[in-house]
Amino acid sequence: MSNxxxxxxxxxxxxxxxxLPKVEQEVRMQAGKVVMFKLTGENTVTAEQITNTQxxxxxxxxxxxxxxxxxxxxxxxxxANQEVGIWLATHEVIDSLAAVETDLNVFPLIAVYxxxxxxxRIFTIGNLLRTRFQFKNTMRAFGDVLRDQLFFxxxxxxxxYLIRADRSAEEALHSLKDFTQPYQGAVDNSQPVWRRVARSx
Amino acid sequence: MYKYDEIDQQIVDERVAQYRDQTxxxxxxxxxxxxxxxxxxxxxxxxxxxxxxxxIAVPYGMLSSKQLRKxxxxxxxxxxxxxxxxxxxxxxxxxxxxxxxxxxxxELSTVQMHAIQTSxxxxxxxxxxxxxxxxxxxxIDPRAMAEVMRQWSTFHPEFALLPRKFKIAVSGTQQxxxxxxxxxxxxxxxxxxxxxxxxxxxxxGGLGRTPILGSVIREHLEWQHALTYxxxxxxxYNLHGRRDNMYKARIKILVKALGIDEFRNQxxxxxxxxxDNPNTITEAELARVAKHFEAMPYESLPAHxxxxxxxxxxxxxxxxxxxxxxxxxxxxGYRAVTLSLKPHGKAxxxxxxEQMQVVADLAEQYSFGELRVSHEQNLIxxxxxxxxxxxxxxxxxxxxxxxxxxxxxxxxxxxPGGDFCSLANAKSIPIAEAIQMQFDNLDYLHDIGxxxxxxxxxxxxxxxxxxxxIGILGVDKDGSEWYQVTIGGKQGxxxxxxxxxxxxxxxDEMPGVIQRLIxxxxxxxxxxxxFIDTVRRIGITPFxxxxxxxxxxxxxxxxxxxx
Numbered sequence: 001m002s003n004x005x006x007x008x009x010x011x012x013x014x015x016x017x018x019x020l021p022k023v024e025q026e027v028r029m030q031a032g033k034v035v036m037f038k039l040t041g042e043n044t045v046t047a048e049q050i051t052n053t054q055x056x057x058x059x060x061x062x063x064x065x066x067x068x069x070x071x072x073x074x075x076x077x078x079x080a081n082q083e084v085g086i087w088l089a090t091h092e093v094i095d096s097l098a099a100v101e102t103d104l105n106v107f108p109l110i111a112v113y114x115x116x117x118x119x120x121r122i123f124t125i126g127n128l129l130r131t132r133f134q135f136k137n138t139m140r141a142f143g144d145v146l147r148d149q150l151f152f153x154x155x156x157x158x159x160x161y162l163i164r165a166d167r168s169a170e171e172a173l174h175s176l177k178d179f180t181q182p183y184q185g186a187v188d189n190s191q192p193v194w195r196r197v198a199r200s201x
Numbered sequence: 202m203y204k205y206d207e208i209d210q211q212i213v214d215e216r217v218a219q220y221r222d223q224t225x226x227x228x229x230x231x232x233x234x235x236x237x238x239x240x241x242x243x244x245x246x247x248x249x250x251x252x253x254x255x256x257i258a259v260p261y262g263m264l265s266s267k268q269l270r271k272x273x274x275x276x277x278x279x280x281x282x283x284x285x286x287x288x289x290x291x292x293x294x295x296x297x298x299x300x301x302x303x304x305x306x307x308e309l310s311t312v313q314m315h316a317i318q319t320s321x322x323x324x325x326x327x328x329x330x331x332x333x334x335x336x337x338x339x340x341i342d343p344r345a346m347a348e349v350m351r352q353w354s355t356f357h358p359e360f361a362l363l364p365r366k367f368k369i370a371v372s373g374t375q376q377x378x379x380x381x382x383x384x385x386x387x388x389x390x391x392x393x394x395x396x397x398x399x400x401x402x403x404x405x406g407g408l409g410r411t412p413i414l415g416s417v418i419r420e421h422l423e424w425q426h427a428l429t430y431x432x433x434x435x436x437x438y439n440l441h442g443r444r445d446n447m448y449k450a451r452i453k454i455l456v457k458a459l460g461i462d463e464f465r466n467q468x469x470x471x472x473x474x475x476x477d478n479p480n481t482i483t484e485a486e487l488a489r490v491a492k493h494f495e496a497m498p499y500e501s502l503p504a505h506x507x508x509x510x511x512x513x514x515x516x517x518x519x520x521x522x523x524x525x526x527x528x529x530x531x532x533x534g535y536r537a538v539t540l541s542l543k544p545h546g547k548a549x550x551x552x553x554x555e556q557m558q559v560v561a562d563l564a565e566q567y568s569f570g571e572l573r574v575s576h577e578q579n580l581i582x583x584x585x586x587x588x589x590x591x592x593x594x595x596x597x598x599x600x601x602x603x604x605x606x607x608x609x610x611x612x613x614x615x616x617p618g619g620d621f622c623s624l625a626n627a628k629s630i631p632i633a634e635a636i637q638m639q640f641d642n643l644d645y646l647h648d649i650g651x652x653x654x655x656x657x658x659x660x661x662x663x664x665x666x667x668x669x670x671i672g673i674l675g676v677d678k679d680g681s682e683w684y685q686v687t688i689g690g691k692q693g694x695x696x697x698x699x700x701x702x703x704x705x706x707x708x709d710e711m712p713g714v715i716q717r718l719i720x721x722x723x724x725x726x727x728x729x730x731x732f733i734d735t736v737r738r739i740g741i742t743p744f745x746x747x748x749x750x751x752x753x754x755x756x757x758x759x760x761x762x763x764x
Contacts, residue, residue: 120362155358
């Protein structure tokens with residue numbers, strides 16, 4: 001059974017996630033020495049990895065952000081067919097994608113991979129994709145995605161969640177309704193509660 | 202104080218249901234230990250040395266009599282009949298059962314309380330001055346803004362899982378009492394040249410392993426933008442704060458790595474996108490919340506009260522208490538009263554269920570049914586008539602709540618330490634008790650005068666040792682407990698981080714060490730000079746020389762029995 005939630009329902013996954021090939025030795029950016037503090041302490045993708053990434057010839061493919069940015073021209077016709085989606089990890093920067101694709105809505109799907117439950121960068125990334133880059137299509141969270149993140153993910157603009165394989169997506173659906181009237185404005189509803197309802201004293 | 206409407210109540214009720222479900226899934230084996238940890242932490246539940254510890258939120262330190270009665274009741278029924286007030290103005294229960302915590306939270310929700318975000322890597326309880334609303338030096342009462350920020354930060358979806366914990370303090374006084382410079386974000390409210398409410402924003406302060414005072418990121422922020430500006434700061438931190446090393450994960454490390462100017466540039470760039478979004482606070486919303494904090498229905502009283510003056514003149518014990526435990530009030534004829542939770546020889550900040558009931562009664566009878574918790578771990582009745590002070594003293598004294606030591610050497614700020622906390626390197630409570638017994642002479646204490654002694658059992662600095670005039674830090678050396686001493690730390694507008702005086706000491710040496718520090722002060726002080734003033738004037742060298750006078754420094758190092 002599928003473990004993918006899309007708009008409050010469990011659906012089959014039509015997309016194939018394209019993985020970067022493994023490398024012998026991981027290259028990590030040295031935290032603290034990077035002026036912009038981007039990518040600190042995270043794996044960086046090598047040129048060799050990008051070149052060697054195998055993309056299936058047919059079907060809907062979720063391509064790593066770094067591969068798309070470097071090999072964009074290979075995907076032009078498939079992009080037009082709505083067969084190309086993008087996935088990125090939480091340390092990656094959307095700006096690099098926006099630099100090669102001014103309108104991110106050419107992608108029917110952008111997925112964000114969260115390696116660990118506790119990595120809350122995914123919420124800011126979701127927020128930025130929706131509010132800064134005006135992305136309107138499906139936004140998926142995958143990786144260490146469990147039901148207790150779902151309410152936050154929903155409020156941060158995600159509408160699709162691939163629940164970790166060992167957990168029930170059916171049960172996870174309940175958590176989308178954990179709170180009826182949250183306090184602050186967020187992506188799903190920009191109005192804070194005091195602008196949504198007349199609050200009594 | 203703020204009272205819930207149906208929206209607040211619904212959020213808290215839904216949280217109880219959510220947490221009950223999470224706990225059941227954990228107990229049923231559907232959530233692993235690692236998966237349950239961030240969930241329970243965000244509800245204040247630690248797994249400690251002996252049992253879980255539950256930290257209950259006391260937003261900006263405000264409590265009603267009804268709430269305190271409930272806390273006393275919960276402590277009695279679910280714990281061992283006492284609770285510990287913390288330096289974050291919260292209440293900690295040391296012995297609850299994990300299975301009981303959903304029921305405890307359900308009971309708390311009946312008095313508009315919760316344990317939301319009292320721990321974990323999220324925005325924590327917002328703290329402020331315990332004299333907010335009544336202090337004569339107050340420019341802006343920060344409590345309405347603190348409440349607006351409490352609501353905004355509660356389950357903020359973007360900042361639910363930050364690199365590390367995030368603490369915000371607000372203050373609206375001339376003399377800072379909220380240690381805004383020692384917080385991830387400190388907000389100092391003031392009136393600008395156009396007499397409008399504005400905020401000076403500090404960022405990147407914090408104690409812990411790497412004590413740093415905050416830097417000013419913005420001198421002038423209009424109050425309407427408080428939330429969106431915080432969102433910009435926390436967003437930059439959420440994306441770029443380190444997540445690979447929990448000891449380097451606080452915002453202060455990021456601010457230091459980037460430098461305040463580059464950090465400010467990034468925050469301001471982010472804020473351009475967020476400024477004026479719907480989270481911008483409206484006059485109407487602030488006014489709605491501020492209505493909950495309007496001045497109490499004070500009587501019109503003369504500045505002096507004859508019965509009070511007579512009691513002071515005739516009763517030295519009452520006079521000594523009044524000198525230390527009564528504080529100035531905006532309204533003539535009223536005082537704030539600090540009920541000391543620092544009786545000599547007891548764990549600082551602890552209160553029994555019975556004491557909580559007594560304080561709840563006192564608040565109800567003499568102080569409009571409200572009280573506050575201070576970050577110095579005492580309880581405050583904010584609105585007591587001068588003519589009632591004697592009655593309050595008598596009743597407080599009968600319950601061990603009237604030790605006249607507020608602001609004195611034995612008013613020790615102290616974390617639970619190694620007796621309870623699994624993070625601690627060393628015990629802190631027995632050190633506090635031993636020092637209190639060493640200085641168990643009120644006349645002498647009053648002669649020593651204003652001084653702050655802060656003790657932390659480890660470098661996480663829950664006892665704020667860096668900003669104590671004397672700070673004591675428990676350290677672990679080769680498996681035994683040692684204590685490092687700093688002097689010259691200070692909270693307030695002229696905050697400073699203390700300097701280590703030298704090698705650490707064994708537990709039984711500590712009362713003697715403090716005695717020697719005090720001896721140097723007594724000898725060197727000029728009239729009117731407090732301990733901290735003397736340290737700042739003469740430096741640490743004379744103190745160091747006297748403390749280590751008859752000890753070769755190397756002798757202080759822990760000895761390992763090789764022979």
